[in-house]
Amino acid sequence: MNTSAESPLSGLESVGWAELHRAYGPAVDVPGQLKALLSADEEERRQAHHRLRGNVYHQGTRWQVSCHVVPFLTALVDDPATPDRAAVLDLLRIIALGDRDDTHLPFALTPAENVTGTAVAAVVAWLYGDDDRDEPEEAEAVAASWDRDAYLAAAVLSDRFAAWTDDPDPLVAAGAAELLAWFPATGLTVSRLLEIPATQEIPRASANLTLGYLAPAEPAIDHRLTSLLTTESLAVQLTAAVALALRLGDRLPDAALQILAEAPDHPDEITAFPIPWDRSLLGFAALALYRIGLSP
CATH class of the missing domain: 1.25.40 (Serine Threonine Protein Phosphatase 5, Tetratricopeptide repeat)
Structure with missing residues (x-):
């Protein structure tokens, strides 16, 4: 467990949040929501939990930004000074695992297709663009890759x-x-x-x-x-x-x-x-x- 003076959110500003997407668009508000988990105000923390659940884990779906949130939530749980650590742990769990429950145990991740940057860009444009373009054929594979990335981001931290x-x-x-x-x-x-x-x-x-x-x-x-x-x-x-x-x-x-x-x-x-x-x-x-x- 982290007992050093270093902030659990150290490195937050080095992530290109504006280039990553959450449920409703660019993830520019995600770092502020992560910071709010450390607020001394209980209502502010509650709102941050609510917004992160809607942005990063939305109805069981993980997004492009989800895997980038996992290390910061882990660091928050590591820090004994973090308020509501059990709630932060629960947030980490659903981002890593989605809506899976114990009926999926024992669990092994199904390999996702390799997706290209071009495929991701096409899906992002479809999700957040203004036109009525048809769903790209790569959409399912891209969604599966975001699911995989969130899980793997947690797997490397299991110790x-x-x-x-x-x-x-x-x-x-x-x-x-x-x-x-x-x-x-x-x-x-x-x-x-x-x-x-x-x-x-x-x-x-x-x-x-x-x-x-x-x-x-x-x-x-x-x-x-x-x-x-x-x-x-x-x-x-x-x-x-x-x-x-x-x-x-x-x-x-x-x-x-x-x-x-x-x-x-x-x-x-x-x-x-x-x-x-x-x-x-x-x-x-x-x-x-x-x-x-x-x-x-």
Whole structure:
């Protein structure tokens, strides 16, 4: 995590924002919106989040400028002085991943076609021009390349995300653990996910779910998840059981099967548990039972 005096937005002015495009035209307002995320005024920060979501991530679509925003959002989350870091992390996630949810896991990016500068220029002219020209045939490929570029801009920073899994803010730590599910596992990311203590319930539960999808042939993960089946936290137990079902199928330990089978008996406790995933914990329990051939 960045603890130096250097601004997390250092280098912002070196980006040619006017030559890049967001949802509604040239991205000249994007640097100001990034700066506003550091404002002491809560309403100004809220407006900046709202505008960035509309400009850089618009109804799930990423744009030419999106990949250029990713490093700055990462630096903001890195800086403990940044306000609302969990919200900034959520913004980083949707820009990197779009509207993908856990039904797309385990995830591997589909290669996008190589697109030329000429193709991008044609699509930009079509999107933002004044005439009624027909959609260029390259439009789909260009959109896919912007999606790819945003994802890859985050992928190269995944080890930075791993450093957030022991953040003092449990929502930042849990969000980082979930984000790591979307990128190729590295030794650092796996070790950080394994190290989260069981007493840190929200990050530990989120990390368990991520480990369900990462490094399927890594026995150290299976050993760690099995050890968590006997912790005091029902959410940690349940997510460990879910992850083992995703990894081992019907070879999962009997203790994990029992936890999954009994999960519906604790709806209030499970439903109230906050995790930064699209699916609920009861939904994950149902998914796990389905994966081992025991549909609820």
